[in-house]
Amino acid sequence: MFEYSKISDMCIKCGKCIPTCTIHQVNPDEVTSPRGFIELLGDYQKGAIELDREAKDIFESCFLCTNCVDVCPNDLPTDMIIEEVRADIAKKYGIAWYKRAFFWLLRHRFVMDLANKLGFVFHSCALKKEPKGRGLLPRFELPMIKKDRLLPSLKSKSFLNKYPSRLNKEKGPKVAIFIGCLANYNYTQIGDSLVDILKTLGYEIFIPKKQLCCGAPAYFTGDFDTVEYLTKKNIEYFESFIDEVEAIIIPEATCSAMIRHDWEVFFENRGMDAWAERTRKLNKKIYMATEWLYHHTKLSDILAKKGKRLPTITYHDACHARKVQGIWQEPRALLAKNYQLKEMEDPNRCCGFGGVTIQTEKFHLAEAAGKPKAAMIAQSGAQVVSAECSACRVQISNSLYQNGVEAVFKNPVELIAEALKED
Numbered sequence: 001m002f003e004y005s006k007i008s009d010m011c012i013k014c015g016k017c018i019p020t021c022t023i024h025q026v027n028p029d030e031v032t033s034p035r036g037f038i039e040l041l042g043d044y045q046k047g048a049i050e051l052d053r054e055a056k057d058i059f060e061s062c063f064l065c066t067n068c069v070d071v072c073p074n075d076l077p078t079d080m081i082i083e084e085v086r087a088d089i090a091k092k093y094g095i096a097w098y099k100r101a102f103f104w105l106l107r108h109r110f111v112m113d114l115a116n117k118l119g120f121v122f123h124s125c126a127l128k129k130e131p132k133g134r135g136l137l138p139r140f141e142l143p144m145i146k147k148d149r150l151l152p153s154l155k156s157k158s159f160l161n162k163y164p165s166r167l168n169k170e171k172g173p174k175v176a177i178f179i180g181c182l183a184n185y186n187y188t189q190i191g192d193s194l195v196d197i198l199k200t201l202g203y204e205i206f207i208p209k210k211q212l213c214c215g216a217p218a219y220f221t222g223d224f225d226t227v228e229y230l231t232k233k234n235i236e237y238f239e240s241f242i243d244e245v246e247a248i249i250i251p252e253a254t255c256s257a258m259i260r261h262d263w264e265v266f267f268e269n270r271g272m273d274a275w276a277e278r279t280r281k282l283n284k285k286i287y288m289a290t291e292w293l294y295h296h297t298k299l300s301d302i303l304a305k306k307g308k309r310l311p312t313i314t315y316h317d318a319c320h321a322r323k324v325q326g327i328w329q330e331p332r333a334l335l336a337k338n339y340q341l342k343e344m345e346d347p348n349r350c351c352g353f354g355g356v357t358i359q360t361e362k363f364h365l366a367e368a369a370g371k372p373k374a375a376m377i378a379q380s381g382a383q384v385v386s387a388e389c390s391a392c393r394v395q396i397s398n399s400l401y402q403n404g405v406e407a408v409f410k411n412p413v414e415l416i417a418e419a420l421k422e423d
Contacts, residue, residue: 008042017068026368034068065350086222152186159191180252182390193417251289257320303337311383318389338419353395370399
């Protein structure tokens with residue numbers, strides 16, 4: 001068993017984590033707070049409590065937003081120990097069939113591509129476009145999905161299948177793109193925009209066709225067999241071309257945080273030190289998109305020459321960008337060159353996506369967490385809300401729709417590409 005009590009003994013019970021906790025904000029109970037989680041996990045290891053269905057429900061209610069880690073005076077990894085206990089839960093109770101099916105698809109890109117094509121062909125039978133183009137709405141009640149819930153868009157062809165593996169051949173330094181599953185299948189305009197930006201900057205673009213999911217959905221759910229499979233396959237593949245590129249660029253906060261942070265933690269907790277070291281070596285060349293574009297290119301200067309333009313935007317700090325990777329200034333600095341940037345009341349507040357279990361079995365919690373974020377966006381008066389995270393896009397778009405807010409969501413690379421096209 002993981003050493004939960006070691007973390008529990010380090011907790012000084014100061015309570016600084018409680019006001020920041022996403023689940024505690026919508027379900028104010030000491031049990032569903034970081035301090036409560038830590039105490040219960042210590043008791044679980046000591047045999048004082050059973051990992052029964054009540055405990056399962058409690059540990060699966062955490063959004064893994066890392067707010068608690070961000071403010072903890074002892075830097076306790078509450079998110080990590082929740083992820084570890086979810087693996088214990090998966091071993092004891094199994095994983096729901098639809099989650100297992102989804103994780104199996106993540107292992108098999110060809111079948112996932114086929115499922116995406118079939119879904120696109122037949123989606124109009126059950127889904128219709130939302131008037132503002134923010135996603136799809138069910139025509140009738142679906143299993144686990146209410147009729148008024150906004151779902152991600154579907155594309156006829158994935159980003160990875162849309163382009164050849166090399167673009168702008170031998171035109172300049174070479175960079176690779178890791179696209180992420182939602183941007184690959186649902187929001188392909190993100191990848192399109194990143195390609196346009198890199199072409200403008202004069203880079204040769206390598207699109208690694210054998211890349212697999214980063215493993216985040218399985219990791220946050222406790223399916224560690226799938227995590228191990230995906231991480232090792234990706235590491236071996238990345239190593240085959242890492243010396244040929246200046247960087248692997250990721251326009252997704254969750255994927256980037258998983259690769260740059262969680263892969264190493266996962267291997268270290270399993271005693272796979274050699275794999276952890278291989279991850280650390282790769283990480284020297286892995287960046288979030290706006291981080292790399294701001295620090296390693298002349299994009300800021302190019303954008304500055306374009307001048308200001310509408311619309312007004314507000315920026316949401318994705319948990320896996322600001323809190324896990326410390327990236328929040330770079331996208332704002334790039335966007336401010338061309339857009340009127342108006343901050344919402346609390347850009348750092350979690351949007352409430354929470355992962356596969358929250359989005360399927362506990363969606364009422366996601367709705368409750370999303371409502372105040374939608375209100376902040378509305379209060380800002382911005383026409384567009386931006387964040388470098390497609391999971392946030394799914395959640396925030398739904399929150400905006402359900403709460404009658406007119407703003408639309410765009411990834412910062414989309415907005416930057418639009419600004420570059422302006423004369």
